[in-house]
Amino acid sequence: MRTRVRAGEPSAFAELFDSYARTVYNHAFRLTADWATAEDVMAATFMEAWRLRDRVDPEGGSLRLWLLGIATNTARNQTRSNRRYRAAATAAARAETAAPDHAEEVAGRVDDRRRLAAALTALAALRRPEREVLTLCLWEGLEYTAAAEALGIPVGTVRSRLSRARAKLRRLADTELASTATGPMVRNREPVPGLGQVRGDRGTAVRPAQEGIR
Template sequence: MRARIRAGDREAFAALYEEYARTVYNHAFRLTGDWSAAEEVMSDTFLAAWRTRHQVEPEGDSLRPWLLGIATNKARNANRGTGRRLAFLARRPAPEPVADIADTTAGRIDDTRRLAAVQQVLGRLRRQEREVLALCVWSGLDYAQAAEALGVPVGTVRSRLSRARTRLRRLTEEQLGRAPGASGGEPRSGRGEVESRAAFVALPIQEEAR
């Protein structure tokens, strides 16, 4: 697959899109908190992937870290107006009741508002901390894959994730009006997923099937 992508094989690239479009879209949504922005980020990601296909390493396993790395960079650009957007979402009134035939729309509104609430806390983290949480907790990349996606050493991923977990736990407890509790341990060996309630508060967001 890597050789075919590097060679510009359009059928191979179409297969790559079919396999990872949903993953890229969901990652973009988690970083931007906006359905339309996620669509744009996904499109830009695969366009950039096609243009830079010659940069794919000849050896390796999954191409997911490469794609999520591109998507993370595209989401950074999309998030330049994050502060204004989140402030707007925080002021939005509760959505009007939706007819039964619009269950899908109602689900989207609910998911967007829930993610906006989560991002009120996540927004107080540093950008690098949010990105490593999205890659390791939400997308399930291990340390090495996250390091590949972000273009940083594995040790940097570990330290960022550790700081992000600590700060996210503290900020969430402040948000909930509780006294800080005991800190958790390191993620399981070889995985970036964490077990703290603060980190998993964001997980129930409904993913978009593509």
């Protein structure tokens, strides 16, 4: 597969897309909190993959890691500020839970919405670098070394970001998530402590946070 990708074989990219579009799409959603943006990121990721094809290492296993790395970078450029991320997460969580109670909506689907809202709430409490590490290691199940490779950072940094993220989530869990189970909403208003977690948080746009209308 790697050889075919490096050689720029169109069929290899078709297969790559079929195998990983969904993975990349969901990963991008966690990093942007917006499904439509996630779709853009997904599409851009595969275009980037095509462009960068000759950088693929000929040796190695699945190309999932490589794609997740590209997707993370792409998503980062979509949602450069935490302020925008939070706005999007708030809107998305609200949209998930404020959806009308369709009688025909199966219970599993309702649970899914609720879980998604809870996840967004948790992710919004993190700084972007923590969020990236967490989504790669936890959702995508990457090893620390793999996450480090995907992000281009040292393994120790992955470990420390992950442990910070966990600590924050634990705190959040104590105070927030219990209530989220019944009426989720992004309630954590506290700025996450730490140096300049939102730098120029102006001007970076994700989609307009169209609250409650999806």
